Amino acid sequence: KTMDHIGDLFSLDKLDAIVLSVSINSFGKVVSSLPWERVKMPSKTVVVDVLSVKIHAKTTLLELLPPDFGILCTHPMFGPESGKNGWAGLPFMFDRVRVTDRRNCEKFVKIFSDERCSMYEMSCELHDSYAASSQFITHTTGRLLSKLGLQSTPINTKGFESLLKLIETTCKDSFDLYEGLYKHNVHSKEQLTHLRKAFDELEATLIKTAEKKKKKEEEQGKSDKKAAVPAVHGSQVDVNPRVASMKPSATIQIHSLATALKDEGKKVFSLAVGEPNDTPCPK
Amino acid sequence: KTMDHIGDLFSLDKLDAIVLSVSINSFGKVVSSLPWERVKMPSKTVVVDVLSVKIHAKTTLLELLPPDFGILCTHPMFGPESGKNGWAGLPFMFDRVRVTDRRNCEKFVKIFSDERCSMYEMSCELHDSYAASSQFITHTTGRLLSKLGLQSTPINTKGFESLLKLIETTCKDSFDLYEGLYKHNVHSKEQLTHLRKAFDELEATLIKTAEKKKKKEEEQGKSDKKAAVPAVHGSQVDVNPRVASMKPSATIQIHSLATALKDEGKKVFSLAVGEPNDTPCPK
Numbered sequence: 001k002t003m004d005h006i007g008d009l010f011s012l013d014k015l016d017a018i019v020l021s022v023s024i025n026s027f028g029k030v031v032s033s034l035p036w037e038r039v040k041m042p043s044k045t046v047v048v049d050v051l052s053v054k055i056h057a058k059t060t061l062l063e064l065l066p067p068d069f070g071i072l073c074t075h076p077m078f079g080p081e082s083g084k085n086g087w088a089g090l091p092f093m094f095d096r097v098r099v100t101d102r103r104n105c106e107k108f109v110k111i112f113s114d115e116r117c118s119m120y121e122m123s124c125e126l127h128d129s130y131a132a133s134s135q136f137i138t139h140t141t142g143r144l145l146s147k148l149g150l151q152s153t154p155i156n157t158k159g160f161e162s163l164l165k166l167i168e169t170t171c172k173d174s175f176d177l178y179e180g181l182y183k184h185n186v187h188s189k190e191q192l193t194h195l196r197k198a199f200d201e202l203e204a205t206l207i208k209t210a211e212k213k214k215k216k217e218e219e220q221g222k223s224d225k226k227a228a229v230p231a232v233h234g235s236q237v238d239v240n241p242r243v244a245s246m247k248p249s250a251t252i253q254i255h256s257l258a259t260a261l262k263d264e265g266k267k268v269f270s271l272a273v274g275e276p277n278d279t280p281c282p283k
Numbered sequence: 284k285t286m287d288h289i290g291d292l293f294s295l296d297k298l299d300a301i302v303l304s305v306s307i308n309s310f311g312k313v314v315s316s317l318p319w320e321r322v323k324m325p326s327k328t329v330v331v332d333v334l335s336v337k338i339h340a341k342t343t344l345l346e347l348l349p350p351d352f353g354i355l356c357t358h359p360m361f362g363p364e365s366g367k368n369g370w371a372g373l374p375f376m377f378d379r380v381r382v383t384d385r386r387n388c389e390k391f392v393k394i395f396s397d398e399r400c401s402m403y404e405m406s407c408e409l410h411d412s413y414a415a416s417s418q419f420i421t422h423t424t425g426r427l428l429s430k431l432g433l434q435s436t437p438i439n440t441k442g443f444e445s446l447l448k449l450i451e452t453t454c455k456d457s458f459d460l461y462e463g464l465y466k467h468n469v470h471s472k473e474q475l476t477h478l479r480k481a482f483d484e485l486e487a488t489l490i491k492t493a494e495k496k497k498k499k500e501e502e503q504g505k506s507d508k509k510a511a512v513p514a515v516h517g518s519q520v521d522v523n524p525r526v527a528s529m530k531p532s533a534t535i536q537i538h539s540l541a542t543a544l545k546d547e548g549k550k551v552f553s554l555a556v557g558e559p560n561d562t563p564c565p566k
Contacts, residue, residue: 025496075438082441091438120437123546125539130436134443137433140485141424141446147481148474150420153413154403155358155374158365159452160417162445163424169442183493191431192486198430199482202423203475210466213308256408263406 003035010038015045016104017072024051024180031064039069043100046070046108052135052177054124056184058097070100072108073124076117077135081169092117095124132187139178140195142170286318293321298328299387300355307334307463314347322352326383329353329391335418335460337407339467341380354380355388356407359395360418364452375400378407415470422461423478425453 010018018039022030027049039045047069051057054073061071077091092112099105113119146167156164170178182188258270293301301322305313310332322328330352332340337356344354359366360374375395382388396402429450439447453461465471541553 077438077440091440093438118437122437123543125546126543127438129543130438133431133433134436134438135440137428137431138440138442138446141428142442143485144478144481145420145424147484148416148420148477150416153417154401154405155360155376155410155413155417157360157374157418157421159421159425159449162449163421166442166445179489179492179496182489183496192489194431195427196482196486198427199479201430202426203479206462206465206475209462213462213466260406260408260412263408 003033007035007038010035011040013040015039015041017046017048017108019048019050021050023174023176024053024056024184025176027051027057028060028064031060036066036069042066042068043070044104046072046101046104048072048074048108050074050076051184052131052181053184054093054095054127054131055186058095058124061097068100069098070105071097072105073097074112075127075131076112079173081172086115087112088116090117091120093120093122093127095122095127097124128185129187131181132185132191136181136185136188136191137195138166139170139173139181140192142166143175143178146171286316290318290321293318294323296323298322298324300329300331300391302331302333304333306457306459307336307339307467308459310334310340311343311347314343319349319352325349325351326353327387329355329384329388331355331357331391333357333359334467335414335464336467337376337378337410337414338469341378341407344380351383352381353383353388355391356380358410358414359400362456364455369398370395371399373400374403376403376405376410378405378410380407411468412470414464415468415474419464419468419471419474420478421449422453422456422464423475425449426458426461429454 020027020030036042047061047065049057049061049072051073052075054075057073058071061073065071073095075093076087077093078087083090094109094112096105109119145163150164150167152164153160182192255270258268261268262270303310303313319325330344330348332344332355334340334356335358337358340356341354344356348354356378358376359370360376361370366373377392377395379388392402428446433447433450435447436443465475538553541551544551545553
């Protein structure tokens with residue numbers, strides 16, 4: 001029934017533009033299933049896509065569209081959230097892949113320049129190389145941090161608040177979009193590999209520097225006992241990463257929480273760790 | 284000479300507060316080397332620290348200070364950047380660890396409440412558990428992304444711009460501070476382990492979903508050739524992570540860049556990959 005409706009629309013006398021607003025992952029399937037043959041004057045019609053990956057859009061349209069349609073690949077780099085107060089200054093990328101009717105093509109581009117978007121004409125290839133290092137990394141960071149179950153604390157820094165906002169906005173988008181950014185941009189895999197390498201390096205640096213300082217402090221401690229930083233429970237001990245990944249005992253966790261709340265001055269009756277109320281046995 | 288100067292200051296008749304504003308990693312050493320014995324009325328003086336880790340500050344001061352000094356552990360959660368337009372609304376955490384002169388202690392706290400900071404009285408223990416999941420994660424994200432050498436692109440999204448700003452502000456702080464947050468907060472190691480786990484999971488999900496969809500598309504391709512998404516060079520191929528981490532040939536990279544710039548309509552004379560200008564040999 002939807003296809004009948006689309007068929008009727010495609011058969012209208014005049015069609016300036018057909019905008020394909022579908023997910024990255026369904027793009028090929030949708031393009032190949034539309035009734036292009038029913039459009040009366042294909043060369044007067046520009047077919048526009050708005051995908052977040054552009055080489056994939058360009059090659060799909062070039063392969064699956066009848067050859068007389070115009071093709072305009074675009075990426076409006078904003079959504080309902082970032083564009084809610086108007087589109088002025090927000091980036092709009094476009095690539096005139098195949099111009100069959102100049103007037104119609106420019107008419108479409110003008111919609112966004114009239115809204116005072118920042119207009120960027122660039123190749124689909126250049127777009128994808130930029131987007132992998134910006135948009136894909138942004139979404140990856142948001143998805144990554146969302147997995148930590150971070151909560152707003154009473155002592156949020158400005159930087160932490162910007163991260164909480166990032167998690168919220170990136171996770172509003174579907175996982176399907178994120179997965180499409182990964183799968184259909186040739187550069188995304190490379191960026192993910194860079195990120196893994198950065199993580200490994202950072203972790204190694206932290207562990208190494210911490211061990212070096214610890215050794216130095218121990219040596220100082222021998223020659224000047226007072227200069228040694230006192231050992232805080234756990235914090236000075238570098239354990240094997242496997243041990244560090246072990247979950248603490250639930251009993252101890254509840255006990256620590258109770259102690260922290262008591263420190264806050266709250267009245268706590270903790271039944272977690274038994275501390276006998278009885279006086280010692282006289283014998 | 285500095286120690287002489289500090290000794291003179293410590294010998295003044297009246298000392299309401301001594302604020303220790305030093306790095307996390309040097310804190311123990313500094314506290315143990317100061318001439319505390321020269322202060323005339325220790326119980327009238329409150330010793331204040333401003334470290335970003337608080338259990339370490341508290342235990343160090345309790346262990347190394349003469350017992351008659353007051354101790355106030357504080358964490359002003361802002362710096363020259365976030366506090367440049369005033370401190371109103373910015374979080375100030377404090378813990379009255381040892382009160383020997385109530386008036387002096389409150390006088391110090393009042394400086395920040397008068398500036399309309401958001402005042403948070405909480406235990407050092409609770410602070411460190413909050414800070415590991417907020418401040419340490421924020422710094423880790425900034426440090427991690429800074430290693431990718433991300434550049435501003437013409438097509439920045441709002442989210443990407445907030446990440447670029449995060450990198451800038453976190454990397455303005457010394458690596459020594461970041462290293463201190465890791466080493467002297469018992470919860471940091473655990474947070475780093477969570478982050479690694481999240482990364483592993485996200486990567487596995489991406490690779491798995493991409494493989495599943497690829498298989499599905501291949502099957503569809505067999506039954507309905509037109510429905511198959513065309514293979515974009517490289518983008519559909521799932522390679523071994525070791526292969527994916529290989530650096531592309533510099534020659535090919537320069538050639539791709541030249542091609543992209545040509546696509547932009549720029550005039551490029553590329554000498555990277557030889558394409559002979561001669562007409563073919565007549566024989």
